[in-house]
Amino acid sequence: MSDQNPTPQTSPTTDQGGELQSLLQRVPPANMQAEQALLGAILTNNKAYESVSDFLHPSHFADAVNAHLYELITRRIERNGGKGGVDIITMRGDFEASATLAAAGGTEYVAKLLNAMVGIVNARDYGKVIHDCWVRRQLIGIGTDIVNNAFGARPDLDGPEQISASEEALFNLATDKGQEGGFLVFSQALKSALEIADQAYRHTGDIVGLTSGLRDFDKKTGGLHPSDLLILAGRPAMGKTALATKIAFSAARALMQEAQDEGLERPRGSVAIFSLEMSSEQLATRILSEQAEVSGERIRRGDIGSKDFDRFVRVATELQRLPLHIDDTPAISLSAMRTRCRRLARTHGLSLVVVDYLQLMRPAIGTRPDSRVLEISMITQGLKAIAKELDVPVIALSQLSRQVESRDDKRPMLSDLRESGSIEQDADAVMFVYREEYYLQQRKPKDSTYSSPEKYQLALEEWQRKMSLVHNKAELILEKQRHGPTGTIPLYFEGEFTRFGDLDSFHE
Incomplete structure (x- = not known):
């Protein structure tokens, strides 16, 4: 029996490796003709520079010599105040002093640029071609980093972190300021302003944004507006989470009601809560306690009767239909938060993002801030970018x-913000929640500190009088509002249910 040698077959792994090798051997996208033609056009007529200066930078050129020449020309034009007068004659000194240009042929190379010039009419098109090639080279670099990291070049990043780092790089490339921008015709801006005013006119209560569920807050701000970053700050035990939960719940309920009024199967948007401090179960329990009017303490102890339980079931049935999504990932990174917000916007729509709280967040994967202040600055800038990109308010x-x-007066001020520089700067609105009752409760008189029972009784009565004035009351101090007035908004607070509401004669 003769031996039969099987026909050699190339393994899939070998094929894939060959394809990858061939890909890596490709020449990165570049258009030298466009680069040379553009530089020649600018040296011939400086108006060509005006057509590309708003989006094209020296780093976008593929050829180092062309990038250097563009930087020299740009510097001279800007120095002249954009008045022109920059050509091969006036730039002769700069060209002769340039070692980079000398290595490429000196003035002979510049003469080549003038010969390559076709005309200034197509200058902007040349610039777009140069920029497009740059974008493609950046994509190749990002793709190469993804492959290298997956093979173990960054052992400090696990799989999910590598995904976040890759998405962060793509996001930065997508939001590069050189790709878009420029002036907007005033008539277009005026049209948008009129549309906003028309919405405010048609809506009851002059609320054009998403409702917060707080009457007086909505009156002062017009609701929660897209692309705004709102900071809600306060000391521990002031009720920050409770107030933010109230706003998120009210917004979700308004979205559900709007869908029902319009006969839609589901709301157009949803509310995302990133709870870095509390678990999703704890947050759900708090909302259930508030709506069912059963204290969270009784829920935790199991001290609920049959009537309470029936109310739980009824309230839970209503709540589970709300477009409310909770992510309780601890120490979530800015990259991961952006990714999940995009995914939610794509699948369910997104109308509001709540982050509890920003000091527990991490900056984008792959960044290493030198200080805590810089880290917080990166986080607030990233949150503002999310608000603008997804066109939603972020609290x-x-x-x-x-x-x-x-301090004797413990009402917060802007300077009290921890790592406050960037927070105050990036925010469209800064609000403080303050409860005088909390601090006054701690100053209850003790009989041991008074020389006689009479003095103690007088002090106790005075304390009780002050407590009656601030009982169940809170303040929402609107310290900064970029688009409207500031001021203090009185609120009603029920500590038993950790519930905020409007302060009116009924509660008093």
Whole structure:
């Protein structure tokens, strides 16, 4: 029996490796003719520079010599105040002093550029071609990093973190300022402003944005507006999470009601809560406690009767239909948050994002800030970018520094924001929640500190009088609002259910 040698077959792995090798051997996208033609056009007529200066930078050129020449020309034009007068004669000194240009042929190379010039009419098209090639080269670089990291070049990043880092790189490329921008015709801006005013006119209560569920807050702000970053800050135990939960729940209920009024199967948008401090179960329990009017403490102890349980079932049935999504990932990164917001916007629509709270977040994967202040700055800038990209309001909770406790008047100020520089700068609105009752409760008189029972009784009566004035009351201090007035908004607060509401004569 003769041996039969099987026909050699190339393994799929070998084929894939060969394809990858051939891909890596490809020449990165570049258009030298367009680069040379553009530089020649600018040297011939400086108006060609005006057509590309708003989006084209030296780093976009593939050829280092062309990039250097564009930078020299740009510098001279800007120095002249954009008045022109920059050509091969006036730039002769700069060209002769350039070692980079000398290595490429000196003035002979510049003469080549002038010969390559076709005309200034197509200058902007040349610039777009150059920029497009740059974008493609960046994509190749990102793809190469993805492959290398997957093979173990970054052992400090696990799989999900590598995905976040890749998405972050793509996001930065997609939002590069060189790709879009420029002036908007005033008539278009005016049309948008009139549409917003028309919406406010048609809506009851002059609310054009998403409702917060707080009457007086909506009156002062017009509701929650798309692309706004709102900071809600306060000291511990002031009720930041409770107030943010109230706003998120009210917004979700308004979205559901709008869908029902319009006969839609599901709401157009949803509300996302990133709860970095509390678990999703704890947050759900808090909402259930507020709506069913059963204290969270009784729920945790199991101290509920049959009537309470029936109310639980009824309220839970209503709540589970709300377009409310909770992510309780601890120490979530900005990259992961952006990815999940995009996914939610794509699948269910997105109308509001709540972050509890920003000091527990991490900056984008792959970044290593030198200080905590810089880290917070990157986070607030990233949250503002999410608000603008997805066109939704973002409410971020923030802790206050302890210097509040050292003052007699413990009402917060902007300077009390922890790592406050960037928070105050990036936010469209900064709000503080404050409850005088909390601090007054701690100052209850003790009989041991008074020399006689009479003095103690007088002090106790005075304390009780002050407590009656602030009982179940809270303040929402609107310290900064980029688009409207500031001021203090009185609120009603029920500590038993950790519930905020409007302060009116009924509650008093």
